[in-house]
Amino acid sequence: xxxxxxxxxxxxxxxxxxxxxxxxxxxxxxxxxxxxxxxxxxxxxxxxxxxxxxxxxxxxxxxxxxxxxxxxxxxxxxxxxxxxxxxxxxxxxxxxxxxxxxxxxxxxxxxxxxxxxxxxxxxxxxxxxxxxxxxxxxxxxxxxxxxxxxxxxxxxxxxxxxxxxxxxxxxxxxxxxxxxxxxxxxxxxxxxxxxxxxxxxxxxxxxxxxxxxxxxxxxxxxxxxxxxxxxxxxxxxxxxxxxxxxxxxxxxxxxxxxxxxxxxxxxxxxxxxxxxxxxxxxxxxxxxxxxxxxxxxxxxxxxxxxxxxxxxxxxxxxxxxxxxxxxxxxxxxxxxxxxxxxxxxxxxxxxxxxxxxxxxxxxxxxxxxxxxxxxxxxxxxxxxxxxxxxxxxxxxxxxxxxxxxxxxxxxxxxxxxxxxxxxxxxxxxxxxxxxxxxxxxxxxxxxxxxxxx
Numbered sequence: 001x002x003x004x005x006x007x008x009x010x011x012x013x014x015x016x017x018x019x020x021x022x023x024x025x026x027x028x029x030x031x032x033x034x035x036x037x038x039x040x041x042x043x044x045x046x047x048x049x050x051x052x053x054x055x056x057x058x059x060x061x062x063x064x065x066x067x068x069x070x071x072x073x074x075x076x077x078x079x080x081x082x083x084x085x086x087x088x089x090x091x092x093x094x095x096x097x098x099x100x101x102x103x104x105x106x107x108x109x110x111x112x113x114x115x116x117x118x119x120x121x122x123x124x125x126x127x128x129x130x131x132x133x134x135x136x137x138x139x140x141x142x143x144x145x146x147x148x149x150x151x152x153x154x155x156x157x158x159x160x161x162x163x164x165x166x167x168x169x170x171x172x173x174x175x176x177x178x179x180x181x182x183x184x185x186x187x188x189x190x191x192x193x194x195x196x197x198x199x200x201x202x203x204x205x206x207x208x209x210x211x212x213x214x215x216x217x218x219x220x221x222x223x224x225x226x227x228x229x230x231x232x233x234x235x236x237x238x239x240x241x242x243x244x245x246x247x248x249x250x251x252x253x254x255x256x257x258x259x260x261x262x263x264x265x266x267x268x269x270x271x272x273x274x275x276x277x278x279x280x281x282x283x284x285x286x287x288x289x290x291x292x293x294x295x296x297x298x299x300x301x302x303x304x305x306x307x308x309x310x311x312x313x314x315x316x317x318x319x320x321x322x323x324x325x326x327x328x329x330x331x332x333x334x335x336x337x338x339x340x341x342x343x344x345x346x347x348x349x350x351x352x353x354x355x356x357x358x359x360x361x362x363x364x365x366x367x368x369x370x371x372x373x374x375x376x377x378x379x380x381x382x383x384x385x386x387x388x389x390x391x392x393x394x395x396x397x398x399x400x401x402x403x404x405x406x407x408x409x410x411x412x413x414x415x416x417x418x419x420x421x422x423x424x425x426x427x428x429x430x431x432x433x434x435x436x437x438x439x440x441x442x443x444x445x446x447x448x449x450x451x452x453x
Contacts, residue, residue, distance in 0.1 A: 039246070040242075040243075040246055042246065042247070044243065048247050048449070049449050049450075051243065051247065051449075052244070052247075052445050052446065052448060052449025053446065053449060055240040055243060055244065055445050056441070056442040056445040056446045056449070057442075058236060058240065059236060059237055059240045059259070059438070059441040059442060059445065060438040060439070060441060060442040061438075062232070062233045062236040062237070063233050063236075063237065063259065063263060063434050063435075063437040063438035063441060064434055064435055064438040065229070065233070065434075066229045066230045066232070066233035066263070066266075066434050067266060067430050067431045067432070067433060067434015067435055067437070067438070068431055068434065069225065069226060069229040069230075070226040070229065070230055070266060070270045070430035070431070070434065071427040071428065071429075071430045071431035071434075072226075072427070073222060073223060073225060073226035073270070073274075074226070074270065074273065074424070074425040074426070074427045074429075074430060075427040076222065077217075077218045077223065077273075077274065077277060077424065077425075078421075078424045078427075080214050080217050080218055081214060081218065081277065081281070081417070081420055081421055081424065082421075083210075083214070084210055084211050084213075084214030084215075084281065084417075085417050085421075086144040087144055087145070087146055087207070087210050088207045088208070088209075088210030088211035088213075088214060089207065089211060089284070089413065089414070089417055090140065090141075090144045090207075091141055091144050091145055091149065091203060091204075091206065091207035091210070092203075092204045092206075092207030092208055092211070092289065093207075093292070093410055093413070094137045094138070094140040094141035094144070095137070095141055095156075095200045095201075095203040095204045095207065096200070096204050096292070096293065096296045097133065097134075097137040097296075098134045098137040098138055098141070098156065098160075098200050099196075099197055099200040099201065099204070099296065099300060100296050100299050100300050100303075100406065101130045101131070101133045101134035101137065102130070102134050102160070102163070102192055102196060102197070102200075103192075103197075103299070103300040103303035103304060104126075104130045104299075104303050104399070105127050105130035105131050105134065105167075106188075106189060106192055106303065106304075106307055107303040107304075107306035107307050107310070107395075108123055108126055108127040108130065109127060109167045109170070109171075109185065109188070110185065110189075110306070110307045110310035110311060110314075111123065111310055111381075111382060112167075112170065112171050112174055112181075112185070113170075113174060113181070113182055113185060113310060113311070113313075113314035114310060114313050114314050114378040114381060114382065115378075115382060131160070131164055134160055135157075135160060138153060138156055138157050138160065141153050141156075141203065142157075145203075148206075149203060149206065152199050152202065152203055153203070155195075155199060156196060156199055156200060156203075159191060159195055159196045159199075160196065162191060163188050163191050163192055163196065166184050166185070166187050166188035166191065167184075167185065167188050169181075169184045170182070170183075170184035170185035170188065182314065189307070204293070208285065208289055208293075211281065211284060211285040211289060212285040212286075214281055214285070215278060215281035215282045215284070215285045218274065218277045218278045218281055219274065219275070219277070219278025219279075219281075219282070223274040223278065224274075226270050226274065226430075227267065227270060227271050227274065230263065230266060230267040230270060230430075231267065233263060233434075233437075234260070234263050234264065234267065237256070237259060237260060237263060237437070237441060238260070240256070240441070240445065241253060241256045241260075244256070244445060244448060248448060253444050253448065254444070255440045255441065255443055255444020255445075255447070256440070256441055256444050256445070258437075258440045258444075259436075259437040259438070259440040259441040259444070260437075262433045262434075262436045262437040262440065263433065263434070263437045265433055266429070266430045266433035266434055266437070269425055269429060269430065269433075270425055270430055272423075273423050273424065273425035276419075276420075276423035277420050277423040277424065280416055280417075280419045280420035280423065281417075281420050283416055284413060284416040284417055284420065287341060288409070288412055288413045288416050289413060290341045291340070291341040291342035291343075291409045291412070291413075292406070292409040292410055292412075292413050294336070294340040294341055294342060294409075295340075295342060295402070295405040295406045295408075295409040296406055297336070298333065298336065298337060298340065298350060298402055298405070299399070299402035299403060299405070299406050301329065301332075301333045301336070302333065302354065302357075302395075302398055302399055302402050303399070304329065305326055305329050305330055305333065305357070305358075306395050306399075308322055308325055308326045308329060309322075309323075309326050309361050309365065309381060309391065309395075310381060312325075312326060312365075312366070312369070313365065313369060313374070313377050313378050313381050316374050317369065317372065317374050319369060320370075323361075323362075323366045323369075326358075326361060327358070327362060330354060330357075330358040330361075333354055334351055334354055334355070337350060337351045337354070338351070342405070342409055343405075343408065346401070346404070346405045346408060347405070349401050350398065350401045350402055350405060353394070353397055353398030353401045353402075354398050356394045356397070356398065357391060357394040357395050357397075357398045359394075360380075360389070360390060360391040360394040360395075361381075361391045364380050364388050364389075364390055364391065365377050365380045365381050365390065365391050368380055
């Protein structure tokens with residue numbers, strides 16, 4: 001007989017054995033990125049609420065401290081640029097102005113040797129103006145100098161007074177017809193060339209060194225510190241956001257997103273400010289200051305050529321070696337102008353002026369002197385000859401170009417520092433952004449943490 005007993009219900013306790021499938025269970029997928037983040041988050045041995053409180057404290061501290069650090073670096077960079085402008089740029093320009101004005105005064109004073117100690121009112125006014133401007137330059141240098149510069153500036157001031165006294169003594173003796181007038185003027189020139197000019201050059205180089213040091217400081221390790229700290233704070237914030245996402249299975253947290261935006265804004269602002277300031281300062285400390293120094297050197301060398309010319313005429317027929325020295329110096333000046341940095345058109349214009357002046361000296365003044373016409377050579381050098389224009393006008397024209405180039409390069413250098421200062425970041429801005437990011441991060445994490453016991 002067939003057994004017609006009903007089959008037991010599924011799961012009922014019976015004495016029958018159920019067949020068990022031996023098929024392999026389908027492997028779970030390796031998991032999404034969020035799954036891996038979740039696994040990492042749960043490895044932290046803290047309850048969720050306590051974890052969120054810890055994350056809030058860590059994020060707030062990191063963000064606030066990064067803002068403070070960036071603000072401190074911004075304030076330090078602003079002070080560095082201000083000091084570099086005063087103790088570097090202004091010291092260098094003031095001492096260079098002193099050197100240029102002294103050379104110009106020396107050129108005018110030399111003319112008294114062949115003018116019998118009597119120069120016209122215009123030349124006398126120009127000499128007085130040069131001495132006055134040299135004195136003002138020293139005053140400006142004294143206002144911005146450090147204690148290390150005080151002795152040199154004091155000696156320059158004393159030397160300028162002594163130089164002017166020697167020139168006046170030379171004028172007085174020359175007017176009286178005493179040959180000793182030439183000796184006094186030579187003594188004044190020796191004082192200028194052997195003491196005053198080298199001392200001014202030393203101060204100028206010190207000013208350049210300070211500008212270069214400021215550029216290295218702004219773009220160096222301290223400047224990088226602000227960027228590194230802000231990046232580290234951003235990493236901390238992203239790590240906190242990742243742990244929150246792992247515990248809550250939510251990626252988007254508006255408060256943390258706002259904190260991230262604020263921190264990235266602070267990072268971009270500080271990074272752009274530092275790179276801009278460093279770039280402008282490096283340009284000022286290299287190309288711009290080189291062009292300014294070259295322009296001043298050309299102006300001073302041109303004045304030295306004028307002194308050499310006057311000295312050759314004052315030698316009264318025996319100035320051949322001095323004329324040779326003049327021509328050698330003119331060739332060297334033209335060679336320097338060929339390689340000088342700066343605006344090419346202005347430099348070429350000055351080279352043309354130097355060529356014209358050199359030609360006037362060689363073809364007119366020296367030619368007359370070598371014919372035995374020393375008085376005519378003197379008139380040609382002073383621009384009072386009836387036969388030819390002479391060299392005075394040519395020198396004045398070239399000197400005007402040289403002075404204009406100096407002023408133009410000085411303006412470019414000052415504008416470069418203005419651009420560096422314009423890249424300054426107000427210290428309160430990164431501090432405020434860091435504080436805002438800290439508040440948003442802490443508030444967002446704690447608000448989420450309140451939902452957990």
